[in-house]
Amino acid sequence: MKLMSRLLAVLSGFIASLALLSVIGLAGAWIYLQPGLPSADTIRDVRLQVPLRVYSRDGRLMAQLGEMRRSPVTFEEIPPIVIQAFLAAEDERFFSHPGFDFQGIARAALNLIRTGDRSQGGSTITQQLARAYFLTPERSFVRKAREIMLAIQIEQEFSKEEILTLYLNKIFLGQRAYGIAAAAEVYFGKPLDQLSIPEVAILAGLPKAPSVLNPVSNPTRARERRAYVLRRMHELRVIDDAEYAAALATPVQARLHGPRIELDAPYVTEMVRAEMLARFGDEAYTAGYRVVASVDSRLQRAANQALRGALLDYDRRHGYRGPVASGLLESLPVDLADEQAWESVVRGYPRLPGMLPALVTTVEASHAAIWVRDTGLLSLDLDQLRWRRFVNDNQVGPAPQTVADMVAPGDLVYLRRDADGWRLTQPPAIQGAFVALDPQDGAILALAGGYDFFTSSFNRAVQARRQPGSAFKPFIYSAALEHGFTPATMVNDAPVVFDDPGLEAAWRPENNSRRFYGPTRLREALVRSLNLVSVRILLETGLQPTLDHIRPFGFAPAALPPGPSLALGSGGATPLEMTAGYAAFANGGFRVEPYVIDLVVDAEGEIVYRAEPRYVCPRCETEQPPEPQRLFAAAGISLIDAPERDNDDSGLPDAEAAGEAGLWAERIISPENAYLIYDMLRDVITSGTGRRARALGRSDLAGKTGTSNDRRDTWFSGFNGEIVATAWVGFDQERNLGNGEEGGRTALPMWISFMEEALRDAPERRLPRPSGIVTARVSAETGRLASSGEPDAVFELFREADIARLQPARRAGDMQPERRAPASRPDSEIF
Numbered sequence: 001m002k003l004m005s006r007l008l009a010v011l012s013g014f015i016a017s018l019a020l021l022s023v024i025g026l027a028g029a030w031i032y033l034q035p036g037l038p039s040a041d042t043i044r045d046v047r048l049q050v051p052l053r054v055y056s057r058d059g060r061l062m063a064q065l066g067e068m069r070r071s072p073v074t075f076e077e078i079p080p081i082v083i084q085a086f087l088a089a090e091d092e093r094f095f096s097h098p099g100f101d102f103q104g105i106a107r108a109a110l111n112l113i114r115t116g117d118r119s120q121g122g123s124t125i126t127q128q129l130a131r132a133y134f135l136t137p138e139r140s141f142v143r144k145a146r147e148i149m150l151a152i153q154i155e156q157e158f159s160k161e162e163i164l165t166l167y168l169n170k171i172f173l174g175q176r177a178y179g180i181a182a183a184a185e186v187y188f189g190k191p192l193d194q195l196s197i198p199e200v201a202i203l204a205g206l207p208k209a210p211s212v213l214n215p216v217s218n219p220t221r222a223r224e225r226r227a228y229v230l231r232r233m234h235e236l237r238v239i240d241d242a243e244y245a246a247a248l249a250t251p252v253q254a255r256l257h258g259p260r261i262e263l264d265a266p267y268v269t270e271m272v273r274a275e276m277l278a279r280f281g282d283e284a285y286t287a288g289y290r291v292v293a294s295v296d297s298r299l300q301r302a303a304n305q306a307l308r309g310a311l312l313d314y315d316r317r318h319g320y321r322g323p324v325a326s327g328l329l330e331s332l333p334v335d336l337a338d339e340q341a342w343e344s345v346v347r348g349y350p351r352l353p354g355m356l357p358a359l360v361t362t363v364e365a366s367h368a369a370i371w372v373r374d375t376g377l378l379s380l381d382l383d384q385l386r387w388r389r390f391v392n393d394n395q396v397g398p399a400p401q402t403v404a405d406m407v408a409p410g411d412l413v414y415l416r417r418d419a420d421g422w423r424l425t426q427p428p429a430i431q432g433a434f435v436a437l438d439p440q441d442g443a444i445l446a447l448a449g450g451y452d453f454f455t456s457s458f459n460r461a462v463q464a465r466r467q468p469g470s471a472f473k474p475f476i477y478s479a480a481l482e483h484g485f486t487p488a489t490m491v492n493d494a495p496v497v498f499d500d501p502g503l504e505a506a507w508r509p510e511n512n513s514r515r516f517y518g519p520t521r522l523r524e525a526l527v528r529s530l531n532l533v534s535v536r537i538l539l540e541t542g543l544q545p546t547l548d549h550i551r552p553f554g555f556a557p558a559a560l561p562p563g564p565s566l567a568l569g570s571g572g573a574t575p576l577e578m579t580a581g582y583a584a585f586a587n588g589g590f591r592v593e594p595y596v597i598d599l600v601v602d603a604e605g606e607i608v609y610r611a612e613p614r615y616v617c618p619r620c621e622t623e624q625p626p627e628p629q630r631l632f633a634a635a636g637i638s639l640i641d642a643p644e645r646d647n648d649d650s651g652l653p654d655a656e657a658a659g660e661a662g663l664w665a666e667r668i669i670s671p672e673n674a675y676l677i678y679d680m681l682r683d684v685i686t687s688g689t690g691r692r693a694r695a696l697g698r699s700d701l702a703g704k705t706g707t708s709n710d711r712r713d714t715w716f717s718g719f720n721g722e723i724v725a726t727a728w729v730g731f732d733q734e735r736n737l738g739n740g741e742e743g744g745r746t747a748l749p750m751w752i753s754f755m756e757e758a759l760r761d762a763p764e765r766r767l768p769r770p771s772g773i774v775t776a777r778v779s780a781e782t783g784r785l786a787s788s789g790e791p792d793a794v795f796e797l798f799r800e801a802d803i804a805r806l807q808p809a810r811r812a813g814d815m816q817p818e819r820r821a822p823a824s825r826p827d828s829e830i831f
Contacts, residue, residue: 052287054273055291056293058298071182082204088204088238099124101124132172171207196247197243201233204229206225279600287602294445295445299436300445302446305757307727310432321389321429329359342361343371345412350455355414358413364403380415386400430729434447434750435576441615444576445723461576468706469707469708470569472706473529473534476550476567478673480546488783490519490520492518493533496535509532512742519781521780552668570709586724588675591666614663614666682700685702685718689705693752696756698764702720703751774799
């Protein structure tokens with residue numbers, strides 16, 4: 001008995017010593033390992049790297065930017081079958097262990113002793129999360145010990161549901177996809193709640209080795225791993241016998257899918273990206289910012305379609321330039337069947353907006369067999385291929401008579417599909433740009449900087465400085481109105497010669513028609529876009545006063561050359577500058593600054609940036625309107641954003657407070673000046689160079705065509721009280737567009753196409769007529785007030801102050817304009 005007591009005492013002492021040593025060992029391990037572990041605050045403050053997402057004003061996803069594709073989801077948003085699949089594959093005792101699994105560790109240790117292989121790590125989901133967030137991927141016992149200790153800490157800081165949610169949002173699943181929602185989009189193009197059991201099993205098998213088990217690059221290994229996950233789900237009774245059998249029999253059908261972009265606006269997206277990078281640095285790509293851009297999805301789609309349609313129409317007029325490549329049948333892969341080989345060839349060429357690459361396989365007398373990318377083999381006859389050949393910018397060849405005149409076997413061509421079927425097309429060599437603004441605050445409502453961003457990312461809407469030509473004349477006329485001219489002022493449309501020692505030869509500006517029209521009323525000169533009148537009114541107004549008047553419209557110095565050619569738009573302006581300049585005519589005389597970002601929201605839903613545009617408010621100059629309430633919703637966010645604007649300017653912020661905050665736009669021309677330009681530009685559409693726009697059937701539209709020197713640029717800028725927009729067409733190489741290509745033929749159809757959609761079902765929105773504008777009858781021959789009963793009299797608009805200076809015509813031959821205060825003249829004088 002004493003011996004037994006002694007043995008028990010020894011055993012107890014040994015156990016106590018062992019326990020003490022264990023405690024000391026654990027304490028020592030903690031002291032040694034603890035400095036390498038994060039603090040509790042750091043663990044609690046874990047953040048996911050979430051890409052930048054850009055939305056339109058009406059909530060359409062435009063882009064997802066960043067190296068990692070991740071779409072965080074809450075625990076409630078994760079379907080139970082997804083959770084069960086991952087637990088079956090990775091950690092079936094997740095909800096019962098304290099962060100590490102004794103059985104898993106024992107199994108891994110036994111495998112290490114038996115084989116020397118560390119591949120069975122025995123890591124729980126919590127340990128994997130600890131490793132992903134806070135530890136290096138090295139394989140060592142020290143790192144494993146830290147991983148276990150950190151897993152215990154994580155279990156103390158988070159609930160099981162929070163841990164699982166973090167894990168399923170954090171894990172890398174291949175192809176830049178982080179988290180299950182992103183992986184579902186990447187591999188299957190679906191949201192989580194639409195995944196099938198076999199697809200869920202594919203994803204649940206990926207954490208073990210995302211690259212090796214990738215279902216796109218290695219479907220065989222992915223199928224084997226899926227079978228393991230399905231077996232575990234079946235063993236754990238997550239799925240029944242029938243579901244198990246059906247899932248095993250399902251083929252692996254995965255392919256790469258891009259983000260589910262709902263609105264094609266890459267030029268706008270690039271502008272947003274650049275601004276976000278400037279504001280937030282590299283964090284812009286990873287902090288989960290959601291950006292609401294100023295564009296409207298309906299208007300953006302209309303802009304895209306209008307621009308591409310106008311460029312394709314121009315390209316069609318100037319002839320077929322031939323195949324993109326030829327002789328491709330001679331280099332087909334020999335180890336593939338014909339159809340696979342053809343598809344491999346066309347996949348080497350990009351899909352372009354509205355057209356697909358295609359390979360001509362055979363040519364017969366009546367048709368050509370053409371393999372179209374992602375479509376298959378088609379047969380096209382001569383009517384579908386007929387297109388006169390390009391000779392030069394001014395000439396096309398004879399009409400083709402046979403199919404062989406158009407294509408040959410081995411040609412790589414592009415085809416488009418319209419209401420009449422497939423037709424031959426080609427990537428346009430011409431380029432264009434389109435911008436639409438809200439004239440009340442400068443918001444960019446739609447913008448397209450070229451035919452295809454992925455072919456050319458150069459944003460012509462904001463980067464290309466081109467000669468606006470006659471589209472610039474309204475600014476010259478606006479300056480003239482401020483220096484004594486009226487719409488009825490008579491100006492002699494006659495030759496002008498500038499002999500400047502700095503020029504190689506004398507400059508003799510001409511009208512586009514090469515004709516001279518003699519004394520012409522200002523309104524008529526603008527409607528007919530007479531160059532010589534524009535030059536003369538610049539000279540009469542004075543170069544410096546004209547420049548001083550135009551600068552506040554927002555043009556860069558490059559757009560304002562200090563010479564008489566300014567009158568013909570010889571400077572370099574961007575389409576965005578032109579649109580912003582015309583906005584002052586559309587809003588009654590105020591300058592607005594274009595902007596593209598409405599607001600930025602961080603990952604927690606807090607607004608970190610909101611645009612503060614200066615709003616147009618004519619009433620705020622004289623009285624105080626009531627407080628605003630405008631509800632703005634985009635990307636799932638509702639907020640009070642900006643003043644509501646309507647025809648009577650109600651619903652605006654407190655005028656005094658807003659004025660102190662700088663919310664109101666600066667007036668740069670009088671309302672009378674803006675209205676007179678608007679009214680004259682309406683005539684450009686009703687009876688002048690913009691008369692094609694009459695097809696829109698509206699009376700509130702105004703605008704001006706523009707064609708630069710040697711027909712290198714064509715423009716149309718136009719507006720009503722609701723929207724202002726500019727269309728530009730030209731070659732990047734600045735070459736001649738060809739005979740007959742002018743603003744009214746080349747650029748105006750783009751503007752019309754856009755406005756047809758933008759103003760669909762919209763009421764007329766004319767500019768309100770200022771009280772200082774009056775109507776008077778004037779002589780069509782002299783521009784002076786008409787005598788009673790004068791037969792050729794016409795009605796004209798005047799500022800009330802100008803009426804007193806007008807005198808009735810004394811005789812029909814009196815063609816002199818009313819006298820004005822003398823103005824400074826440019827150095828070059830008329831001879």
